[in-house]
Amino acid sequence: MMRFPRSAALLVTLLLSSLVSLLAARAAAADPAPRIMARAHLEPAGPVVAGSEVKLVVDLLTTTWFTEAPNWPLFTVADAIVNLPDEQADNLSEDIDGTRWFGVSRAYRIAPQAGKTYEIAPLTITVYPGGMQGPAQVSTPALKFVATLPPGAEGMSPFFAAPKLTVEQKIEPAPAHLAVGAPLTRTITQRAAGTESMLIPPAILGDEPGLKRYARPSATRNIVEDRAGLVAGERTDSASYVADRSGTFSLPPVTIEWWNTTTRRKETIVLPAVRFSAAPVREKPLFEIPLEAMREGTPHRIIVIHAREAIAGGLVVLGLILLISLRTRVASFVRRGQRAFSEARQRWLASDALAWRKLATTARKGEWRRTIPALYAWMDRGRDFGRPARFDNIDAAGDQDAARLIAAVRSNYAGDAAPRFPVWKEIGAVLRRNADRARIKREDKALPGPLNRFEEPAD
Structure with missing residues (x-):
């Protein structure tokens, strides 16, 4: 077996180390750090009619891959409704200047409710590209669009357009049966044909003098059919009113303005006012007095039984029933007790x-x-x-x-x-x-x- 000198072995080791370093440097040069970018555009790109929907499409791209889903931020725009639907993001794969990019795309939905120019500030989004030590942040470009009002819709605030709108008002309980401290609930339901529920503006249920208002969370839902798709959007707003004193109160009428896209004109729906009286709380008599007796002036007495008195009376009656059913045992027990007491007294007197x-x-x-x-x-x-x-x-x-x-x-x-x-x-x-x-x-x-x-x- 041949043996190499120690100096020769050392030389071989140095050559191998140099070769490995050279290969690593070439690999690093061939595989540069991942690049990331963000794009954004509006659909449609030109002016829109107020009340219609504008999509803000955001694309996030990288030259490697994303290890986690991006953190999509929420934002607000004055005089507009902004929503990020809970939908699956679209995957992207495209060549840009000879480089392969991969990414995801999502669309925000913006519903302008006034005629003006809307500016959308840049969005800062956190992404997690593969090949990086940690997360990174990218920003979208600033965008703007113009929303116009059709002739005849000037002064509408907010502007809401739909081919058909129906509104229903519900009052619970009936106003004729209300006492001080009992709630009266006013519920208004709007249904707009062919329109998403997020575009329907809320019905205004404000505070009223002498009443305490307790607003309830609004509820929205889209009515979708298998073949027809979106049929209508529905929004329900509700509030309860409580009177803290007796008297007569009134909830004002509610006016809802909307733009009819079929007839291309403004229409108004007015819900009637609600008047009711709050009576002081009184005890309810055990038996109602016949109306004939009240008219003839016959002497009468009103019996009022409170809950505590009823419970105490029931316990007393139950005790009497038990005593009657066990009277023999009770009498024997009493006699034994008297005898024991007499004997104890005699023992004490003789002690x-x-x-x-x-x-x-x-x-x-x-x-x-x-x-x-x-x-x-x-x-x-x-x-x-x-x-x-x-x-x-x-x-x-x-x-x-x-x-x-x-x-x-x-x-x-x-x-x-x-x-x-x-x-x-x-x-x-x-x-x-x-x-x-x-x-x-x-x-x-x-x-x-x-x-x-x-x-x-x-x-």
């Missing part, structure tokens, strides 16, 4: 807590002759002072308060005057201490003795 409360109340008043029966009444309810209770069972050893209490009780029964009767604080303390001692003794006696007790045998 130590009530006896202690009576003792405390009497002792605090300082009525000693009544305090002693209350003392025995409380002591007799327990077993801490014997059965029957005796003051001798109170442990007075080392307890001066207990000794003073016993001495006061004995002096009372002996008819002697005690040197000082104890107060409730001392009496309560003595009774609690002795009750606690007696309870501890009972608990000690209840405890079991030592287990596994054995007696030692006698010697």
Whole structure:
């Protein structure tokens, strides 16, 4: 196997790199950066009659291709209606000065509504040509056209031409049945034969004194048949009016001017005014009074039932029905409740807590002759002072308060005057201490003795 010197391998590598660079340079020279341009023209190119349609056709071209759809802008023109139909763009492919161009085309529709010269400013459109790092922008040229009015149409604003126009007015609800705060809706529908709906000017439904106006979005539609194509365009404008006070109101007549292309003259359609009265809201009686009774002056009474009262009355009736159907169970439940309440009351009257409360109340008043029966009444309810209770069972050893209490009780029964009767604080303390001692003794006696007790045998 032959081996080349390292210098020879390096030389080959340099030659190959140079060859690749040369081929890339030639490819770049053969494939220049893509070019883009925008064209625009008007159809028809000459003067037009106001009310007819003018197309602004825009072509976007590039020498490569478009990676995304262009951003078609919307714009406005004074005294004209501008629309960009939602239609598929047309594809373009043509040779210009020996170079192949590719692109798309769309048409704006402009409907002039006055006789004057219209100027269309340049449009800036963003495009996405292939072979570029990002999007680019192109501008269309400025254009203008002249719209004229036919003789006899001077002063019409706006100018609207059609071979036939019918207008319909609808009022909902009937004006005779309207109350304050209820809306009255006025709807006007225009239908123009052989004309797109976008060309029909809106019907003017303005504000009126004493009424609040709520405009609704207008609706347009084109009536198309399979063989005939566009038959007519239709536009509907609507607004609701609300009266905030009672009284009589009026919506003025609506005048619509249009140019009849068949007779070549101006025609006018006048929709009649709408008059209505708004009455204050009143409560509706439950029963209407016969007209004969009103005429004869018979005494009567108007009954008005509100929604809340009706609901409350229904709930009361439902409760009564449930009570009647369950009266046996309810009576048994009531008897058991009364019995339980009576037993609980008897237990409370015989409880130590009530006896202690009576003792405390009497002792605090300082009525000693009544305090002693209350003392025995409380002591007799327990077993801490014997059965029957005796003051001798109170442990007075080392307890001066207990000794003073016993001495006061004995002096009372002996008819002697005690040197000082104890107060409730001392009496309560003595009774609690002795009750606690007696309870501890009972608990000690209840405890079991030592287990596994054995007696030692006698010697």
